[in-house]
Amino acid sequence: MSFLADAGDLSLFAFRAARELVTPPFEFNETLRQLQELGLRSAPLIAVSGLAVGVVMSLHTRASLERFGAESMIPAGLAIALIRETGPLTAALLLSGRIGAGIGAELGAMRVTEQIDALEASAVDAFRYLVVTRVLACLIALPILTTIMNFTGIFGGFLAETMTTGMSLELYFRRAFVLIDMSDYVPATLKTLVFGFIIATVSSYLGFTTSSGTEGVGRASTRSVVLSSILIIVSNVILVRLIFFAFPEV
Numbered sequence: 243m244s245f246l247a248d249a250g251d252l253s254l255f256a257f258r259a260a261r262e263l264v265t266p267p268f269e270f271n272e273t274l275r276q277l278q279e280l281g282l283r284s285a286p287l288i289a290v291s292g293l294a295v296g297v298v299m300s301l302h303t304r305a306s307l308e309r310f311g312a313e314s315m316i317p318a319g320l321a322i323a324l325i326r327e328t329g330p331l332t333a334a335l336l337l338s339g340r341i342g343a344g345i346g347a348e349l350g351a352m353r354v355t356e357q358i359d360a361l362e363a364s365a366v367d368a369f370r371y372l373v374v375t376r377v378l379a380c381l382i383a384l385p386i387l388t389t390i391m392n393f394t395g396i397f398g399g400f401l402a403e404t405m406t407t408g409m410s411l412e413l414y415f416r417r418a419f420v421l422i423d424m425s426d427y428v429p430a431t432l433k434t435l436v437f438g439f440i441i442a443t444v445s446s447y448l449g450f451t452t453s454s455g456t457e458g459v460g461r462a463s464t465r466s467v468v469l470s471s472i473l474i475i476v477s478n479v480i481l482v483r484l485i486f487f488a489f490p491e492v
Contacts, residue, residue: 251451256443262374263381272375280341280376281383285390287340288333292391295332296398299323304406313407317418320399325422326430329392331478334437337380337387338470342445345376346466349449350459358450373450377442384438385431429488433481437474444470 303316349372352358361368400414445466452458 252444252447255447255450256439258369259373259377259443259446260439262370263378267370269371269375272371273378276375276379277382280344280379281387284337284340284383284387287336288387288391289394291332291336292329292394293398293401295328295391296320296324296395296400297402299328299395300399300402304402314417316403317396317399317414318421321396321418321422322426324392324395325426327482329395330388330430330434330437331474333388333391334384334434334441334474334478335471337384337437338441338474339467341380342441342466342470343463345442345445346449347459347463349373349446350452350462353450353452354455354459369450373442373446376446377439380438380442381435382438384434384441388431388434429485433478433485436477436481440473440477441470444473 299320300316303319304313307313307316307319349358352372358368358372361371396415396418399418400409400411403409403414404411448462448466448469452462454461
């Protein structure tokens with residue numbers, strides 16, 4: 243029963259966040275600050291991770307395709323795998339660790355030190371100022387960071403290929419994008435909006451409902467990462483099925 247109650251509270255929290263996203267007033271300055279904190283400062287992590295993922299995927303793909311004499315398909319196969327699935331999911335899971343833990347810990351600390359109560363006592367809408375701005379920042383940042391991961395992953399594949407076979411940059415990218423069109427990129431990138439919403443709302447909810455002092459702050463940070471990651475993986479299964487239904491040519 244406690245689990246069902248928590249699930250219901252989280253659903254109501256997420257519904258309120260979605261509703262207030264599109265209703266004024268809007269906290270533009272705080273949203274920009276959160277974009278810098280949650281998005282811009284996550285870019286190096288995403289870029290380095292994408293580069294490493296691209297190199298590893300290229301090496302593994304080569305080991306598999308060499309058996310069939312299809313080495314020329316390595317760039318296209320890597321690009322399709324990254325853009326359709328690996329890039330969005332990996333970026334979301336990485337960001338659930340960095341962003342989710344940060345939001346959960348920050349809002350949890352504000353709750354136990356009564357800073358949220360002080361905001362509300364000052365006639366500030368704490369939910370709109372603290373939660374809605376973070377949700378909007380995540381919705382904007384996730385697709386951009388996913389695109390960065392896709393590009394750096396493809397570039398990492400090029401580095402692996404050029405070290406192995408000496409393939410030129412022009413030839414690699416021509417082969418990489420020969421089978422890619424907007425129907426591959428757009429649906430896969432749009433689903434990261436759902437991932438961003440999950441990360442922000444789950445982490446904000448756990449931070450907002452923190453109790454038990456500093457121990458509760460640590461617990462909220464850990465639970466934010468775990469629950470966000472689980473929901474991202476589960477929702478990804480549903481979203482993939484919806485994408486195949488809506489875009490049967492993908």
